[in-house]
Amino acid sequence: DVKVTQSSRYLVKRTGEKVFLECVQDMDHENMFWYRQDPGLGLRLIYFSYDVKMKEKGDIPEGYSVSREKKERFSLILESASTNQTSMYLCASSPFIGAGDRGGNEQFFGPGTRLTVL
Amino acid sequence: ILNVEQSPQSLHVQEGDSTNFTCSFPSSNFYALHWYRWETAKSPEALFVMTLNGDEKKKGRISATLNTKEGYSYLYIKGSQPEDSATYLCAFPGGGKLIFGQGTELSVKP
Numbered sequence: 001d002v003k004v005t006q007s008s009r010y011l012v013k014r015t016g017e018k019v020f021l022e023c024v025q026d027m028d029h030e031n032m033f034w035y036r037q038d039p040g041l042g043l044r045l046i047y048f049s050y051d052v053k054m055k056e057k058g059d060i061p062e063g064y065s066v067s068r069e070k071k072e073r074f075s076l077i078l079e080s081a082s083t084n085q086t087s088m089y090l091c092a093s094s095p096f097i098g099a100g101d102r103g104g105n106e107q108f109f110g111p112g113t114r115l116t117v118l
Numbered sequence: 119i120l121n122v123e124q125s126p127q128s129l130h131v132q133e134g135d136s137t138n139f140t141c142s143f144p145s146s147n148f149y150a151l152h153w154y155r156w157e158t159a160k161s162p163e164a165l166f167v168m169t170l171n172g173d174e175k176k177k178g179r180i181s182a183t184l185n186t187k188e189g190y191s192y193l194y195i196k197g198s199q200p201e202d203s204a205t206y207l208c209a210f211p212g213g214g215k216l217i218f219g220q221g222t223e224l225s226v227k228p
Contacts, residue, residue, distance in 0.1 A: 033215065033216075035218075040127065040220060041220060042220035043162075043218040043221075044218075045216075056215075090161075105167075106152065107216060108161075109161040111161050
């Protein structure tokens with residue numbers, strides 16, 4: 001059974017704190033993604049990674065950074081949390097299908113972390 | 119910038135009603151179209167990945183059609199049940215990633 005896990009379901013932090021959101025997948029997938037979901041805005045991509053040590057900016061990378069030291073783990077970092085980063089954060093992974101991969105593979109999602117920044 | 123639009127944004131139906139909603143996407147350089155279901159307190163799960171114009175896929179009471187020439191896909195639910203209540207997302211690949219629509223939130227009342 002495929003599995004993507006996230007370190008916390010609910011998290012409350014204070015403005016200015018450094019926040020780490022961890023994601024682990026056990027499917028040996030190359031691609032990993034971080035999204036945030038806000039009412040009426042759908043899923044917006046923050047960062048993604050095609051391989052260890054590789055990262056690409058998504059649509060809304062400002063205020064975030066990521067780390068991928070191991071294939072199975074992709075971390076999202078909020079260097080200095082702000083109230084506008086209060087959101088649901090979702091991690092996902094997908095397999096790489098080789099040359100010509102346009103990101104079209106099914107993505108497998110974690111349960112999400114609901115982050116509140118006070 | 120690739121744009122994926124879903125309508126309606128929300129839908130409230132009675133148990134037993136059939137319903138459908140729409141996903142619009144760019145018709146040029148089509149590669150695939152995904153549908154996901156996201157139930158409250160659960161992870162989004164893929165329903166369908168559609169690749170061929172005219173394709174129709176079915177899973178139980180849920181089916182989807184695809185028109186790549188005009189850039190739309192319909193998701194149909196026949197005889198809605200309360201357990202169908204969820205947000206339904208479509209997504210279009212572009213630039214090595216999926217671009218998601220804003221979702222249709224379906225609520226089915228018993």
